[in-house]
Amino acid sequence: MSAPLTIALGPPEHGVTRFAVDCARAAGTTLLEVTDVSALPAALSEHPGAPVHLHVTDPLFGATPDDAAAHIENVAGARAVAVTLHDVPQPAEGLERCRRRTHAYQRIAGVAGLVVVSSEHEQSLCADASIVVDAVIPLPVPDLAPPASLAPDSRSVGVFGFLHPGKAVDVVAEAVAALAAAGDNRVSLRLLGQPAEGHEDYVRAALETVRAAGGGAELTGRIDDDDLARVLGEVTVPVALFRNVSASGSLNTWAAAGRRPLVYDADYTRETQRRNPGSLLLTGGDDLAGDLRRLLDDPAPTRRPAAPSGMAELGRAYRRAWERWLA
Numbered sequence: 001m002s003a004p005l006t007i008a009l010g011p012p013e014h015g016v017t018r019f020a021v022d023c024a025r026a027a028g029t030t031l032l033e034v035t036d037v038s039a040l041p042a043a044l045s046e047h048p049g050a051p052v053h054l055h056v057t058d059p060l061f062g063a064t065p066d067d068a069a070a071h072i073e074n075v076a077g078a079r080a081v082a083v084t085l086h087d088v089p090q091p092a093e094g095l096e097r098c099r100r101r102t103h104a105y106q107r108i109a110g111v112a113g114l115v116v117v118s119s120e121h122e123q124s125l126c127a128d129a130s131i132v133v134d135a136v137i138p139l140p141v142p143d144l145a146p147p148a149s150l151a152p153d154s155r156s157v158g159v160f161g162f163l164h165p166g167k168a169v170d171v172v173a174e175a176v177a178a179l180a181a182a183g184d185n186r187v188s189l190r191l192l193g194q195p196a197e198g199h200e201d202y203v204r205a206a207l208e209t210v211r212a213a214g215g216g217a218e219l220t221g222r223i224d225d226d227d228l229a230r231v232l233g234e235v236t237v238p239v240a241l242f243r244n245v246s247a248s249g250s251l252n253t254w255a256a257a258g259r260r261p262l263v264y265d266a267d268y269t270r271e272t273q274r275r276n277p278g279s280l281l282l283t284g285g286d287d288l289a290g291d292l293r294r295l296l297d298d299p300a301p302t303r304r305p306a307a308p309s310g311m312a313e314l315g316r317a318y319r320r321a322w323e324r325w326l327a
Contacts, residue, residue, distance in 0.1 A: 002051075002322075002326050003027065003028075003029040003030075003319065003322050003326075004029065004050070004051040004052050004053040004080070004082055004322060004326070005029070005030050005031075005032055005047055005050050005051065005052045005053070006020055006023060006024035006027075006029050006030065006031050006032070006052070006053045006055075007020065007032050007034060007040070007052050007053065007054050007055070008020035008021045008024065008031060008032070008033045008034070008055070009034050009035075009036075009037060009040060009054070009055070009060050009061065010035065010036075010060040011035060012033070012035070013222065014060065015161070015162065015249060016055050016056075016057045016060060016086045016087075017055075017060070019055060019086075019139075019249065020055040021033070022140075022142070022311065022314070023053075023055070023084075023314065023315075023318055025315075026140075026311045026312065026314045026315030026318070027314075027315040027316075027318040027319050027322075028315065028319075029053075029318075029322075032044075032047070032052075037060065037061050037062060037068075037071055040071065040075070041074070044075065044078075044079075048078075049078070049079055050079060051079055051080035051081070051082070051326065052075065052079060052080075052081055052082070053081075053082040053083070053084070053114075053318075053322075054072065054075070054081060054082070054083045054084070055083075055084045055086060056068070056072065056083050056084065056085055056086060056105075056108060057086040057087040058087075058101055058104055058105075064100075065100045065101045065103065065104030065105075066100070066103070066104055068104055068108070069103075069104040069105075069107035069108050072107075072108050072111065072112075073107065073108075073111050076111035076112070080113050080326075081111060081112050081113065082112060082113060082114035082115075082116070082321075082322070082325060083108060083109070083112045083114070083115055083116065084116040084117070084118070084137075085105060085108070085109070085115065085116070085117050085122065085126070085131075086118070086247070087246065088105065088117060088122040088125045088126060088246045088247075089101035089102045089105055089125065089129070090125050090244055090246060092243065092244035093244055102129045105126075105129065105131060106129060106130065106131055109126075109131045109132070113325055114134050114135070114321060114322070114324075114325040115131065115132065115133050115134050115135075116133070116134065116135045116136075116137055116318075116321060117133050117135075117136055117137075117246075117247070118136070118137060118138060118139045118246075118247035119136065119138060119139075119246060119247040119268055119271055120136055120271050121246050121247070121267045121268040121271055122136075122246045122247055123136050124267075125246060134321065134324075134325070135317070135320075135321040137314065137317040137318060137321065138247075138275060138310075139247055139248070139249050139252055140252060140309070140310030140311050140313065140314040141252045141255050141256050141307045141308065141309055141310040141311075142249070142252060142253055142256050142309065142310075142311065143256075143309045143311055144228060144229045144253065144256035144257060144306070144309075145226070145229060146229055146306065147229045147230035147233055148230075149230075150230060150233045150234055151234060152233070152234050152236065152299075153188070153190070153234050153235055153236045154186055154236065155184065155186045155187045155188065155236055155296045156187075156188045156189070156190045156216075156234075156235050156236045156237070157172060157175075157176050157187070157188070157189050157190065157235070157236065157237045157239055157292055157296070158190045158191075158192050158232070158235030158236075158237065158238050158239065159172055159189075159190075159191050159192065159193075159239055159240070159241075160192040160193055160232060160238070160240070160250050160253065160254065161192070161193045161250040161253075162193055162194065162195070162196040163191055163193055163194065163195045163196060163199065163202075163203045163219075164195070164196035164199045164202065165199065165202060165243065166242060166243050166244060166245070167240070167241065167242060167243070168241040168242065168243050169191065169202070169203060169206045170202070170205070170206050170209070171241060171285075171288065172189065172206075172239055172241060172288075173189055173206035173207070173209040173210050173217075174209060175288040175289040175291075175292055176188070176189045176210050176213075176215055176289075176292065177209050177210045177212070177213035177215060178213070178289040179215070179289055179292060179293055179296075180210065180213040180214040180215030181213040181214065182289075184215070184293075184296075185214060185215075186216075187215045187216070187296065188210070188215055188216030188217060188218065189206070189207070189210045189215065189216070189217045189218070190217075190218045190220065190235060191203065191206070191207070191217075191218065191219045191220065192220050192223060192231055192232070192235070193220065193221075193222065193223065194219070194221050194222050195219075203219065207219060228253070228257070229256070229257045229258075229306075232253070232254060232257035232259055233257050233258060233259065235259075236295075236296055236299050236302075237262065237292055237295040237296055237299060237302055238254050238259045238260070238261040238262065238302055239261055239262045239263075239292075240254065240261040240262070240263050241262070241263060241264050241285070241288075242263070242264065242266075242268075242269075245266070245268050245269075246268060247268065248268070248272075251263070251269075251272055251279070251280065252307070252310070255276065255279050255304075255306075255307035256306060256307055256309070257306065258303060258304055258305060258306035258307075259302055259303065259304065260278070260279060260280060260281050260301060260302050260303070260304050261280060261281065261302070262280075262281045262283055262291060262292075262295065262302075263280050263281065263282060263283070264282075264283060264284075264285055265282040265283060265284055265285075269282060270282075276307070278304065279304070279307070281295075281301060281302065
């Protein structure tokens with residue numbers, strides 16, 4: 001089968017960049033890793049005319065959404081381009097930001113011969129923007145080796161991944177602080193990852209909110225892949241309260257570690273629950289402190305058998321999409 005060159009653009013630790021690498025390896029296609037968009041033309045010049053698959057979130061491709069669209073239009077001027085659109089624009093991110101990003105995503109989709117998204121929710125958002133989606137390929141459960149041993153925390157609440165306001169770290173911190181202020185002197189907030197660029201003060205404030213109320217608070221920094229299953233397995237209550245999410249790899253990482261995170265009841269989380277029944281604990285968020293207290297007292301609902309890897313099916317799904325595109 002002919003397959004495009006997969007481009008993994010951006011810092012190696014970025015979630016979309018890592019996913020591009022995972023997709024290429026799962027599908028068995030050639031991978032080109034480029035750390036910055038300024039180096040992309042030179043890297044592509046070594047593969048003249050070869051079709052490419054780009055994993056797109058606009059900040060990786062330009063300083064502004066329009067810059068990102070222009071870079072991708074330039075690539076498409078010399079070769080066939082397929083894209084997976086990540087972080088699809090939605091009104092919840094703010095109307096002006098959504099408008100600018102939607103216009104850029106429309107331009108990107110307009111020059112792509114194949115447009116892929118990672119959820120039905122993203123497909124619906126694209127339809128609202130008159131972007132035609134050719135394939136919905138859900139994010140996979142990653143390969144995650146089981147830990148050699150676990151020493152579960154006594155009363156911790158864990159948030160995993162790159163930390164920024166979209167993950168509602170402040171909301172979780174306030175709920176944990178409320179428990180500490182009410183007399184729970186063993187409760188702690190564990191932030192399992194590192195602040196996203198530009199959000200260091202936001203994360204620092206969340207930690208201080210809990211500490212000021214008498215609770216414990218920890219920021220681990222980036223967790224090595226080999227240690228990830230252990231760290232996720234030891235948290236008492238896993239939480240993934242996205243403010244506006246169209247698709248999420250971290251939910252699947254929790255599943256691979258044998259955990260059911262507490263999530264907001266929203267379009268994407270309901271879709272995930274439908275695809276993988278019993279994988280999430282849904283909340284309306286009206287009494288988050290109460291939700292956390294109940295799960296800290298009895299964390300059994302947060303544990304499940306570790307979900308099997310979905311990487312092989314991911315590779316098959318991308319190969320099927322490419323076959324239709326390049327036929």
